[in-house]
Amino acid sequence: MELLDHLALGFSTALSFNNLFYAFLGSVLGTLIGVLPGLGPLATISMLLPFTFGLDPLEALIMLAGIYYGAAYGGSTTAILVNLPGETSSVVTVIDGHQMARQGRAGVALATAALGSFFAGCVGTFILAAFAAPLTQLAFSFGPAEYFSLMAMGLVGAVSLASGPLIKSIGMIVLGLLLGLVGTDVASGAMRYTFGLPQLWDGIDFVVIAVGIFAFGEVITSLERKEIRDALSSPITRLWPSWQDFKDMAPAVLRGSAIGSLVGVLPGAGLSLASFFAYSLEKKTSRTPERFGKGAIQGVAGPEAANNAAAQTAFIPTLTLGIPGSATMALMLGAMIVHNIQPGPQVMTTNPTLFWGLIASMWIGNLMLVILNLPLVGIWVKLLSVPFRVLFPAIILFCCIGVYSVQNSIFDIYLAAGFGLFGYVLHKLHCEPAPLMLGFVLGPMIEENFRRALVLSKGDFSVFVTRPISAVLLAITAILLIMVAIPAIRSRRQEAFEE
Amino acid sequence: MKTVNHRDVGAGLLYVVLGLAFTIGASGYRMGTAARMGPGYFPFWLGVILTVIGAVVIFNAVRSRVAAEPMERWSMRGLLTVLACVVAFGFLLPHAGLIVSVLFLVIGVSFAGPDFSWRVALATAAVLLALTLALFVWLLDLQFTIWPPFATF
Numbered sequence: 001m002e003l004l005d006h007l008a009l010g011f012s013t014a015l016s017f018n019n020l021f022y023a024f025l026g027s028v029l030g031t032l033i034g035v036l037p038g039l040g041p042l043a044t045i046s047m048l049l050p051f052t053f054g055l056d057p058l059e060a061l062i063m064l065a066g067i068y069y070g071a072a073y074g075g076s077t078t079a080i081l082v083n084l085p086g087e088t089s090s091v092v093t094v095i096d097g098h099q100m101a102r103q104g105r106a107g108v109a110l111a112t113a114a115l116g117s118f119f120a121g122c123v124g125t126f127i128l129a130a131f132a133a134p135l136t137q138l139a140f141s142f143g144p145a146e147y148f149s150l151m152a153m154g155l156v157g158a159v160s161l162a163s164g165p166l167i168k169s170i171g172m173i174v175l176g177l178l179l180g181l182v183g184t185d186v187a188s189g190a191m192r193y194t195f196g197l198p199q200l201w202d203g204i205d206f207v208v209i210a211v212g213i214f215a216f217g218e219v220i221t222s223l224e225r226k227e228i229r230d231a232l233s234s235p236i237t238r239l240w241p242s243w244q245d246f247k248d249m250a251p252a253v254l255r256g257s258a259i260g261s262l263v264g265v266l267p268g269a270g271l272s273l274a275s276f277f278a279y280s281l282e283k284k285t286s287r288t289p290e291r292f293g294k295g296a297i298q299g300v301a302g303p304e305a306a307n308n309a310a311a312q313t314a315f316i317p318t319l320t321l322g323i324p325g326s327a328t329m330a331l332m333l334g335a336m337i338v339h340n341i342q343p344g345p346q347v348m349t350t351n352p353t354l355f356w357g358l359i360a361s362m363w364i365g366n367l368m369l370v371i372l373n374l375p376l377v378g379i380w381v382k383l384l385s386v387p388f389r390v391l392f393p394a395i396i397l398f399c400c401i402g403v404y405s406v407q408n409s410i411f412d413i414y415l416a417a418g419f420g421l422f423g424y425v426l427h428k429l430h431c432e433p434a435p436l437m438l439g440f441v442l443g444p445m446i447e448e449n450f451r452r453a454l455v456l457s458k459g460d461f462s463v464f465v466t467r468p469i470s471a472v473l474l475a476i477t478a479i480l481l482i483m484v485a486i487p488a489i490r491s492r493r494q495e496a497f498e499e
Numbered sequence: 500m501k502t503v504n505h506r507d508v509g510a511g512l513l514y515v516v517l518g519l520a521f522t523i524g525a526s527g528y529r530m531g532t533a534a535r536m537g538p539g540y541f542p543f544w545l546g547v548i549l550t551v552i553g554a555v556v557i558f559n560a561v562r563s564r565v566a567a568e569p570m571e572r573w574s575m576r577g578l579l580t581v582l583a584c585v586v587a588f589g590f591l592l593p594h595a596g597l598i599v600s601v602l603f604l605v606i607g608v609s610f611a612g613p614d615f616s617w618r619v620a621l622a623t624a625a626v627l628l629a630l631t632l633a634l635f636v637w638l639l640d641l642q643f644t645i646w647p648p649f650a651t652f
Contacts, residue, residue, distance in 0.1 A: 054639065167559070168507070171514045171552040174545055178521045181542050190538035193524055216581065223577035223611055389612035390623050393605040396581060397627055400588050400604065405641045413589035417582045424578055429510040447541045459534030 006352070007129055010360030013353050019062050022055065023361050026063035027368045030070020035078055035380045036391055041071035042434065043218045045331050046210035047395065050402035057339035058354050062361040064335055068328065069121070069365050072311055073373060076113045076304060077380050081106060090307070092279040096292060096299030103295050107239040110377055112249055112297055113304040114370050115241075120257040120305035121366035124312025127261050128319075129359050132348060135320040139345035142321075144452035145463050149473035151446045154323050156477045157266060159435050160484045169435045172426075176436035179204060180443020187451060199411040206334040208403055208412050209440055212419020213426070213433045215399045219392050220424050239374055241297070249301035252282050256302040260309025265316050266325065278306035312362065319355065320345060323442070327434035330441040507560030514553025522546030580611035597636070597643040601628050 013019065033044040048067050052060040079090040080097035093113065100109035142150070159169035182193045183203030194200040241249065256278040263274040282302040283292045292299050315332075317323050322344030324330040336343045341351070348355045373380070403416045426433050457463035465471045521542055531537030584607035591600040602624050609620035635641045 051639065165507075167552060167556055168510055171510070171549060171556065174549045174552065175514070175517060178517075178542060178545050178549065181545075185538040187536075188529070188538045190528055192528060192538055192542065193521070216585070220578050220581050223581070389609065389614065389619060392612060393608045393620075393623055394627055394630075396585065396608050397601060397604055397631065400585055401631065401635055401641070404589075404592065405635070405639075408642060410589045410592060413592075414586055417585040417589070420585070421578070421582055425513070429506050429513065431510050431513075450541065451536045454533050454536065457534075459532055461533065 002133070003130060006133070006356045007360065009352060010129075010356030010358075013058070013357030014062070014360035014364055018059060019357065019361060020364065022059045022063040023066045023365045024368055024372075026052075026066020026068075027070040027365055027372060028066075030067035030072075031074040031077075031369070031373065031380065032070075032383070034071035034074020035383050036074075036395075039218060039395065040214070041068070041075055042210070042327055042331070042437075043214040044071040044074070045328060046207065046214045047399050047402060049207050049210065049331065049335060050406045052335065053338055053406060057336075057341055058357055060339055061332075061336065061354070061358050062365075064332060065358065065362050066365045066368070068332065069308075069311065069362075069369055072308070073114070073117065073369050074380070076117075077110060077373070077377075078384065080109045080113065080300070081381060082384055090275070092275045092303045093300060095279070096294075096296050099293065099295035100297070100300065105295065107377065108241045108245060108297070109300050111239050111241055111374060112245070112300050114373050116249060116253040116256065116301040116305040117308035118366050118370045119253050120260055120309035121312055122363060123257040124261055124264065124309040125359060125363045125366070127313055128316055128362070129356075131316055132320050132355070132359070135316065136345040136348050139321050142345075142469070143467070144449040144456065145467050145470045146473065147449040148446060148453055149464055149470040149477070150321065151323055151442050151449070153473045153477040153480075154317070154325060155435070155438060155442065156480050158325060158438055159432075160480045166481075166484045168430075169432050172431055172433065172435040173439040176439025176441075177443040177446065179209070179436070180440045181447065186444070186448065197411075199409060199415075203444075204415065204440075205403075205406055205412060206331070206437075206441060207406050208416045209419050210331055210334075210437060211399045211403050212416040213423035213436070215395065216416065216420030217423025217427060217433065219395055220420060221427050222388070223392065239377065245297055248297045252278075252298040252302035253305040255281060255285075256305030257309045260306035260311075261313045263306070264310030264313030274306040274310035275303035278302040308366075315362070318343060319347065319358075322347075322445075324438060327437040330438045334441050504560040504563070507556055511553045511555075511557030511560060514556060515550050516553075518546050518549030518551075518553055520546075522550065577611045581608055584608045593644060594648070596647045597631070597645045598628060599647055601631050 014023070029048055030044060033039060033047060034041060039047075045064070045067055049064070052063050052067075055063065075090045076093050076097070079093045080101050082098075097109045097113070100106065155173050156170075159166060159173060180203070182200060184190070184194075184201050185192055191201065256274075259278050259281065260274040263277060266273070279299060279302060282296075282298045283289050286292065286296070286298060288296075314325055314329055317325050318329045318333055322333070322342065324333045333343050341347060341354070399416070400413055403412050404410065406412065423433060426436075453463055454461070463470075464474060523546075525539040525543035525546055528539030528542075529537030530539045530543065533540075584604050587607065588600050588604040591603055595603075605624040605627050606620050609615055609623065632645075636643060636645065
């Protein structure tokens with residue numbers, strides 16, 4: 001079995017002391033920051049990214065993956081304990097999770113989330129490992145036209161599945177693409193939009209945009225919210241679910257894992273969509289639907305399993321095709337580029353240790369989260385009671401130091417402040433910033449492939465529709481656009497999100 | 500009471516302004532042809548697309564009137580304090596060193612937080628300074644000017 005060989009290689013890499021340590025460090029840091037209310041995974045990852053840049057590529061990626069899971073898991077903890085979803089994917093966890101907490105079953109809810117996530121993570125990792133090789137083979141037959149169409153589909157897919165008005169989100173993507181073009185044009189060497197500033201010759205660093213828009217933006221926004229906290233004060237007494245709880249959650253976890261693995265591969269809001277789907281499925285198939293919203297354990301187990309499975313399979317397009325499906329994945333992709341790894345099909349063949357080591361450490365990271373989080377839940381609860389006025393200066397300080405440390409550039413700090421202002425304006429205008437990040441990371445790639453495709457076809461635009469794979473991808477893009485644009489479907493989509 | 504969706508008008512205007520800015524910027528670069536694209540080609544058309552999207556957003560906002568929603572409060576205090584402190588941090592870092600910059604930033608942004616008190620702000624600043632020195636200077640070995648240049652011992 002080739003797959004087993006690959007996994008063996010991966011585990012032998014991931015189980016080295018250093019790599020285990022970075023997986024551990026990443027998970028702890030991710031959870032630590034992710035638990036803080038008002039700081040979603042995007043902000044968490046943006047803030048911690050720069051501190052991984054000094055490591056070896058594999059160590060850095062392992063730590064980042066740990067941060068990514070930790071942040072997602074921390075978000076669920078906040079959702080259950082504080083009734084405050086840190087991210088869209090834990091919006092549904094709040095419903096039943098917090099009810100369980102109020103009934104004194106916070107520990108059980110947290111354990112359910114952890115165990116369900118772990119199981120789903122295993123399934124997701126296995127699917128990722130199994131599908132990586134064949135997809136990579138497919139990707140090798142892609143030319144620039146196919147890549148362009150694939151990215152177009154990814155971008156449109158990302159916004160059509162996400163909530164919010166489609167046209168505004170597409171605007172954000174285009175704006176992101178444009179911002180991605182700032183700097184030296186690779187093909188001609190011309191400077192674009194640099195205003196004569198040498199600091200912009202290499203383009204805007206993605207950490208600057210991420211920290212500015214997500215971290216600063218979120219902190220400033222939460223500064224104006226009156227603090228309404230429904231935090232849990234009673235100590236967590238029982239962690240381990242009872243036999244009955246296990247029997248209740250097991251099928252939900254299985255269904256959630258299946259849904260999550262499928263939906264996660266789709267570009268876009270894979271995680272939140274997966275948890276929404278899983279929640280409504282649990283509610284529909286349940287024999288006691290009236291218990292949902294009142295602390296049903298299935299309402300925690302299903303969505304948590306689904307979003308963790310999706311978190312795992314979301315790596316499939318990123319790692320095999322080099323095309324991120326979400327803003328979070330765009331950050332991971334940006335981090336790989338910082339380490340001189342151009343994500344795409346060639347990574348698996350040219351650097352198999354890195355590729356399989358990363359996959360194996362994803363599984364290890366999931367395991368660590370379970371081992372870590374259940375005993376340490378008390379610490380996370382304490383952290384929740386740290387007042388905001390102490391926390392936010394720390395967040396801002398670490399962001400500033402992080403942004404500076406990427407290139408030892410004061411200019412980057414100023415630029416991040418500028419993007420903080422921009423992020424705040426976007427928030428006030430209800431413009432979703434995540435598609436901007438996606439567009440930003442894909443901007444240079446999409447231009448390069450667009451150009452190359454047209455060079456090869458001698459300027460004939462029909463190349464995008466005459467090559468079969470490209471045509472199919474563009475057709476899917478068009479169908480997605482039409483589906484979302486038609487009012488009847490639009491209103492149903494809204495209902496689905498409100499539900 | 501029905502009114503125009505101010506938020507979307509604002510968003511549309513933002514797109515139009517930025518779209519035009521990028522388009523105008525791109526027209527200063529060599530355009531080239533589709534087969535041999537110059538640096539201006541791709542951004543020019545993206546800018547045009549963004550402008551059109553902005554126009555559509557404005558059109559939709561003006562046409563479909565929604566129930567009047569009070570515009571959210573813009574808390575200038577939090578926004579300006581945080582941004583000003585971040586900029587000041589950037590300015591102070593090379594001139595006054597890390598210690599002064601960290602203290603300034605932490606105490607400064609604390610003013611934007613809920614119920615400011617000197618005691619809490621000073622304590623937070625002290626703890627964060629110790630953390631910064633331990634983590635970033637000692638452990639991660641990031642390169643900073645630590646002391647103010649005029650006070651180098």
